[in-house]
Amino acid sequence: MITAEQKPIQEIIGYIAPYGKILLVGCNECVTVCAAGGRKEVGLLASALHLNSLKQGKTIDIKEITLERQCDPEYVEELISYINDVDAVVSMACGCGVQTIAGRYNTPVFPAVNTKFMGASKSQGIWEERCQGCGDCMLGITGGICPVARCSKSLLNGPCGGTSAGQCEIGPDTDCAWRLIWERLVELGIQDRYEELNEAKDWRPAGGAGPRRIIREDLA
Amino acid sequence: MENFEPEIVAFCCHYCAYTAADMAGSKRISYPSNVKIIRVPCTGKVDAIHLMKALEKGADGVYVAGCLEGDCHFKNGNLRAKARVARVQKFLEDLGWETERVEMLNMSAGMGEHFAKTAREFTEKIKTLGPNPVKEVKTASKAV
Ligand code: SF4
Ligand code: SF4
Numbered sequence: 001m002i003t004a005e006q007k008p009i010q011e012i013i014g015y016i017a018p019y020g021k022i023l024l025v026g027c028n029e030c031v032t033v034c035a036a037g038g039r040k041e042v043g044l045l046a047s048a049l050h051l052n053s054l055k056q057g058k059t060i061d062i063k064e065i066t067l068e069r070q071c072d073p074e075y076v077e078e079l080i081s082y083i084n085d086v087d088a089v090v091s092m093a094c095g096c097g098v099q100t101i102a103g104r105y106n107t108p109v110f111p112a113v114n115t116k117f118m119g120a121s122k123s124q125g126i127w128e129e130r131c132q133g134c135g136d137c138m139l140g141i142t143g144g145i146c147p148v149a150r151c152s153k154s155l156l157n158g159p160c161g162g163t164s165a166g167q168c169e170i171g172p173d174t175d176c177a178w179r180l181i182w183e184r185l186v187e188l189g190i191q192d193r194y195e196e197l198n199e200a201k202d203w204r205p206a207g208g209a210g211p212r213r214i215i216r217e218d219l220a
Numbered sequence: 221m222e223n224f225e226p227e228i229v230a231f232c233c234h235y236c237a238y239t240a241a242d243m244a245g246s247k248r249i250s251y252p253s254n255v256k257i258i259r260v261p262c263t264g265k266v267d268a269i270h271l272m273k274a275l276e277k278g279a280d281g282v283y284v285a286g287c288l289e290g291d292c293h294f295k296n297g298n299l300r301a302k303a304r305v306a307r308v309q310k311f312l313e314d315l316g317w318e319t320e321r322v323e324m325l326n327m328s329a330g331m332g333e334h335f336a337k338t339a340r341e342f343t344e345k346i347k348t349l350g351p352n353p354v355k356e357v358k359t360a361s362k363a364v
Binding site for chain 2: 008009010040043044047048050051052054055057058059
């Protein structure tokens with residue numbers, strides 16, 4: 001899923017300072033799971049914004065709504081009944097959601113979260129990066145461990161000389177992805193695979209050729 | 221300000237603080253009537269939004285009273301509550317509010333005296349902090 005974290009509250013306050021009526025929009029998918037912008041976080045942020053205004057002797061009008069999926073036009077259409085009554089929208093979805101709203105309505109839209117990475121949950125409250133969407137997945141030859149996202153240098157043939165006691169040279173908290181790949185290949189009994197060099201990767205599908213798009217003729 | 225009687229909301233766990241409050245009562249140990257108790261099945265049930273809403277609605281102080289650490293009836297609800305209180309305190313700090321308006325307390329069911337003592341101390345602390353700033357706006361808007 002896409003992970004995100006709430007922005008510093010003062011940054012959000014700064015964005016909405018000129019406006020009196022705010023539509024605060026959460027998303028029921030990724031950002032709900034990573035506890036950054038679901039219904040609960042919408043409630044908390046609204047409450048924090050109310051406390052901020054009240055402390056300054058003012059009130060602020062906030063309509064809270066959480067859409068099923070903010071990156072789908074069908075769901076963003078649901079905002080039609082509220083949008084004319086507000087001065088600005090604050091979105092708690094990832095950047096995809098913010099842009100879907102911005103592309104649909106003529107009302108200023110501000111992000112309330114910083115979108116971080118495509119990751120997986122390691123345990124309660126901990127998410128780690130797992131994929132960079134390179135467009136040509138290598139997991140089939142690396143034992144299911146991604147060198148693009150998990151090697152700090154995205155090396156296709158590793159490890160580099162910086163690996164130390166199985167950890168990456170950027171810090172002891174980061175596993176060396178190539179150590180993990182090696183261990184996994186051994187575990188699967190296919191360590192011979194390690195001898196085959198991976199050729200230089202074509203980074204065009206990874207975004208090197210500009211913004212990417214998928215068109216499914218059968219669906220479009 | 222001199223006659224300021226704070227309104228305090230205390231989320232009390234059924235298995236410890238609530239029973240402690242009960243015990244304070246049966247032992248005739250008095251504690252300030254400012255403290256309004258909300259009984260919860262476990263402090264792990266108290267979410268950040270409950271604390272924020274209490275402040276938003278004008279409570280001058282809010283505390284969560286759970287079992288002693290390591291003694292939670294549901295294993296670690298009190299530790300979850302502690303983390304949520306810390307989160308709300310961080311929110312308050314970022315907003316320029318006094319973080320002391322929200323607090324986590326721990327006690328066992330037998331600590332009636334301690335319940336009364338902490339209730340008194342918290343009430344005193346909030347008296348020094350003064351009223352929740354939200355109240356003035358609410359009163360002003362009511363007057364309009
Ligand atoms: S807008 Fe789409 S991609 Fe973003 S968090 Fe919501 S469901 Fe996930
Ligand atoms: S190889 Fe590419 S597509 Fe596969 S997990 Fe890594 S970044 Fe994602």
